[in-house]
Amino acid sequence: MFRVHDVLCYPLGLGRQTSSRMPITDLDQARLVRLLVKDLHATIGARHDFLAQNNAVRLRLFIDDVESYVQRVVDDTQQDIHDEFIDTVWPQCPRHSHPLWFRDGSWWCETDQKLVAHLGELESNHIA
Secondary structure: OOOHHHHHHOOOOOOOOOOOOOOOOHHHHHHHHHHHHHHHHHHOOOOOHHHHHHHHHHHHOOOOOHHHHHHHHHHHHHHHHHHOOOOOOOOEOOOOOOEOEEEOOEEEEOOOOEEEEEOOOOOOOOOO
16 A cells, blocks of 8 residues: 555655654655645646645644645645635636545545546646
């Protein structure tokens, strides 16, 4: 099973155990922002990187486990994009006209209950 912590923090399987609560590291933050920005660039362009970065910095102060941190940063970034009317269905499901939702380290179509892409792997919609 895909585990957010392993992919974002230690892709070679090296590092701390996921069951322990430890402060979010600079590496955790940098990798999360890099992957989320990659999805932003593929779908809505490069003008909104600051949303991911700001959320990552702000939430790092309050969350001490990587999985919760990743979920909140992605959720808050998606909510900002919707609330500021940048794109009210970001990221849009490739099969339907609704947003994809992020869970378990991936973007999911809730209608079909199908995994669409892992974080950082959304395909370009040719609008960006």
